[in-house]
Amino acid sequence: MRGLASGPFSKWRDHRVAEPDIILEGRNLTKMYGGVEALDHVTFQLPRHEVVALLGDNGAGKSTLIKILSGAITPSSGEIFVEGRKVELTSTRDAKDLGIETVYQSLALVDCLSIEKNIYLGKEIVRKYLGVEVLQNRAMKKGALDFLRGVGIRIDDPNRAVEELSGGQRQAVAISKGAYWTDKILILDEPTAALGVRETGRILSMIQQLKDKGLSIILITHNIEHAFLVADRFFILRVGEKVGERKKGETSPDEIVSMITGAVKAAMDGRAAADAE
């Protein structure tokens, strides 16, 4: 089994100084499916109050990594730390209890329900009358709309089912469904996929506002431009291994693309070959 130091991508190994305040860390995470390593000794750190963009091509291991960090699957080996404490995430419930909320874009919403019914689904506000729990729809509506307004999303008609909202509004509601319930860690899976330019802008500014409110965010995306707009840091995976990690000020989109595709290595190999001639 290859470790980080001996892996083919070891040249991008991180030389960063130790971060003092890491809110979420996965250390040496490995996940085997049958004999295949979907994730190979990956160490991932999420600094507090930062947005880390998790980048990589299809099959790079992004979703395996976030599934481990959100408790949906357990790693074959490796450890997870939340705020410096070692934790066991055996279910998404465990993760939620520790303040880790995950938004899977395609599965987030129940289309026929309205905004507040979606955001509060499974955690409704109730009051007991004669021992019977009664839903407090008005309080939930107020809570949901106040939250959305707080992150810069305006909804004209809050009574509509979310299927009638625009793509951007739907995405905002989906993100709120996770963000509303945590003040710590939010994992967003492709929040800007399939959105128009303007709507993407709104969602990115919402992510910025959530960060300003104090959340630490992992952003999974294919879009490097979007990652550069909101992320403080980039974490790149390729075929199950960590390729490297960069701070925004210290890298360029070109370098990130090369890290994702492996083009840098190929180009350098090419140059070396040319030099030798």
Add this chain to the structure above:
Amino acid sequence: MSDAAVPARRRNFVIRFFTIREIGALIPLIVIFILSALSNSAFITIPNLLDMLRATSYVFIVAVGMTFILSGRGLDLSVGSQVGMTGVVLGALMIWWRIPTGFAIPLALLAGAAAGAVNGFFITVLRIPPFIATLATYYSYRGILSGITKGTPITPMPADFKFLGQGFFLGIAYVIWFIVILFVVATFVLRKTKYGRYTLAMGGNPQSTRLAGINIDRLSFSLYVMMGVLCAIAGIFFTSRFTSAQPTTGVGMELQVIAACIIGGVSLFGGVGSIAGTLIGSLFLVVLNNGMIMAHISGYWQQAVIGAIIIIAVVIDLARKGDLTKKE
């Protein structure tokens, strides 16, 4: 409030009125009601109106359960057989085994719950699609009751059992009082409790609902049990009304009940439904029947009208969702 705000509010109210799902069924109901009233003055007398309500009640009781089931993206085709079986259970208990009415009624309810639980087991544990599972029990339950009765009615029911179906309170049949209470309770449960909310959510998107931490299998199972109990209640009232357990009781009822739900705006695709709509749908079927008889129109035409109304109701539903104009 400023003067300018008033017309906007009013317009909003008008738009809201026409986007209420139940309107699609309420307007045809009112039209048929008025036509019937015009064609025969006896239609709009109190006794006839109460008769229609009473006739509505059996379908409505079962349709309440069906509203929950359909809203949760399920289906129960066995309801008619379950209603029929309740009569046989009552007959066997009270007439064959001489069990007192006070015990027989709870036992019949229990038997209903068990019949529903069998459906729930097939669907949530064995993962048989609801259509197939309840098609099977539709035949099985009917077969069991026919086998037990050998095709002949069990009769007569004891005198102290008749009051339920034949008694009156303040001049109104018990069963009508019951559906009033059922209407209020079911509306409350569907709109104001977690149970109702989760049922609608499950119908809208089962995966998201499960991800929200809701045990959808248990919820689904409980819906079929509740359906069984409601079928038993309908069966008890029906058997009491006619003081005999007929082997043919409830034949064809499942389609009537589903029609009542669909006309009332319950979506067959899950996630949407209201008890008020279902009541309107149930009333529609009975008023149409009664009105056409009173207008001396052949009963054969009724089914054609029901079919047309179902199509209209579904088209309105699809148009509202925008599915009609959507291109694949």
